[in-house]
Amino acid sequence: MALIVQKFGGSSVRDYERIFHVANIIADTYRKGNDVVVVLSAQGDTTDELIKKAEEINPRPSRREMDMLLSTGEQISIALCAMAVEKLGLPVISLTGWQVNLKTNSDYGSAKIQKLAGERIRAELHRKNIVIVAGFQGINKFGDITTLGRGGSDTTAVALAAALRADLCQIYTDVEGVFTADPRTVPNARKLDEITFDEMLELASLGAQVLQNRSVELAKRYGVQMEVLSSMEPKRGTIVKEVTTGMEKTLISGVAKDDNVASVSLIGLEDVPGVAYKIFSVLAKNRINVDIILQSIGRESTKDITFTVAKKNLERATEILRGKQSVLMFNDMTTNENLSKVSIVGAGMINNPGIASQMFEALYSVGINIHMISTSEMKISVLIDKSEGDIALKAVHDKFFGTRSENL
Numbered sequence: 001m002a003l004i005v006q007k008f009g010g011s012s013v014r015d016y017e018r019i020f021h022v023a024n025i026i027a028d029t030y031r032k033g034n035d036v037v038v039v040l041s042a043q044g045d046t047t048d049e050l051i052k053k054a055e056e057i058n059p060r061p062s063r064r065e066m067d068m069l070l071s072t073g074e075q076i077s078i079a080l081c082a083m084a085v086e087k088l089g090l091p092v093i094s095l096t097g098w099q100v101n102l103k104t105n106s107d108y109g110s111a112k113i114q115k116l117a118g119e120r121i122r123a124e125l126h127r128k129n130i131v132i133v134a135g136f137q138g139i140n141k142f143g144d145i146t147t148l149g150r151g152g153s154d155t156t157a158v159a160l161a162a163a164l165r166a167d168l169c170q171i172y173t174d175v176e177g178v179f180t181a182d183p184r185t186v187p188n189a190r191k192l193d194e195i196t197f198d199e200m201l202e203l204a205s206l207g208a209q210v211l212q213n214r215s216v217e218l219a220k221r222y223g224v225q226m227e228v229l230s231s232m233e234p235k236r237g238t239i240v241k242e243v244t245t246g247m248e249k250t251l252i253s254g255v256a257k258d259d260n261v262a263s264v265s266l267i268g269l270e271d272v273p274g275v276a277y278k279i280f281s282v283l284a285k286n287r288i289n290v291d292i293i294l295q296s297i298g299r300e301s302t303k304d305i306t307f308t309v310a311k312k313n314l315e316r317a318t319e320i321l322r323g324k325q326s327v328l329m330f331n332d333m334t335t336n337e338n339l340s341k342v343s344i345v346g347a348g349m350i351n352n353p354g355i356a357s358q359m360f361e362a363l364y365s366v367g368i369n370i371h372m373i374s375t376s377e378m379k380i381s382v383l384i385d386k387s388e389g390d391i392a393l394k395a396v397h398d399k400f401f402g403t404r405s406e407n408l
């Protein structure tokens with residue numbers, strides 16, 4: 001007998017039929033003698049619809065009220081799914097984030113989990129109940145509801161698996177596992193049998209939304225083995241773990257695209273010490289994360305700095321910088337929201353200097369201009385025009401995973 005955490009995403013509980021399908025997967029696991037803890041997302045596009053509803057009322061609502069609203073989606077799915085399990089004749093209880101005492105900080109909209117003791121869940125498992133927990137939500141020190149950021153139910157599932165010392169954390173979704181690229185954009189992408197936490201973390205952080213990056217971070221920290229698999233096709237999925245052993249070890253594990261990027265250029269900055277410090281410390285103080293940074297060579301005692309931020313932070317970043325224009329002393333500020341970041345990820349690239357040039361060749365072969373480049377041990381990212389994002393993703397994927405690939 002094992003303790004298994006099973007998470008089902010929004011499309012897996014979209015309607016009546018899917019909910020019963022999920023209830024049957026849960027029931028099968030339970031009937032095999034396992035303790036089962038389930039984490040659910042909101043049904044289908046519920047979260048997006050709730051965001052739209054809020055915008056109609058107030059385009060700038062307080063983050064506390066936004067979380068109050070968004071957390072309702074998950075509460076609907078857990079109750080409906082529990083009813084479906086009841087109908088199958090099995091003992092079940094649904095619980096919200098606050099009922100399982102999932103404590104977070106007060107960063108509404110992207111709250112971090114601080115503590116999850118799991119007593120209530122253990123007590124329910126002891127009573128032989130299947131426990132269905134609302135994903136994506138917690139409670140802060142004021143007793144208010146918080147949410148964990150988009151895709152946060154993955155993180156709830158891993159946190160529960162860690163707290164309960166579960167034997168396995170299964171993430172059921174609408175694709176058969178983790179692929180070498182998003183299979184919806186790149187139809188010839190291949191499913192990976194396994195991937196390391198480190199590579200998965202990079203892929204998730206660079207735009208592969210199949211797992212929330214924080215869930216992978218948590219899984220690595222607590223040694224929670226994850227399996228990403230389809231809720232529709234009963235097949236083996238992708239195992240995410242510390243060390244992979246597969247024969248199929250490749251230099252590059254995957255390619256990802258992120259459209260959620262915007263760039264800010266500060267033109268005509270003074271070419272003196274301390275300029276970068278002043279710009280990036282003011283952004284850091286306002287908790288705005290900066291990604292790629294490019295600084296031009298100084299000419300005639302001025303220089304330009306361009307950097308990228310998440311699209312949702314663009315307005316705030318420019319407001320803050322404009323407010324400091326007299327201190328930072330730039331002549332002009334321009335922004336660009338029509339960008340995509342395309343990245344390759346792989347632990348094997350560090351010892352292979354040719355990888356970057358292969359990526360750039362792939363982009364050149366389809367006539368794509370690169371605006372910015374950033375590299376680290378395990379990844380190379382390029383910033384290009386958004387209109388060329390899908391073509392770039394396919395071209396780079398084909399270079400490393402196409403039939404004539406030398407990657408294997």
Ligand code: ADP
Binds near residue numbers: 009041173207
């Ligand atoms: P869920 O609702 O189950 O949480 P998500 O929509 O959050 O599902 O994540 C699954 C989606 O992630 C897939 O439908 C797929 O389009 C996308 N995706 C992006 N990159 C990848 C990848 N490398 N492998 C698999 N899926 C990916």
Ligand code: ASP
Binds near residue numbers: 041073152
């Ligand atoms: N419902 C939330 C979202 O759409 C959380 C999740 O699905 O993981 O982002």
Ligand code: MG
Binds near residue numbers: 151211
């Ligand atoms: Mg998701």
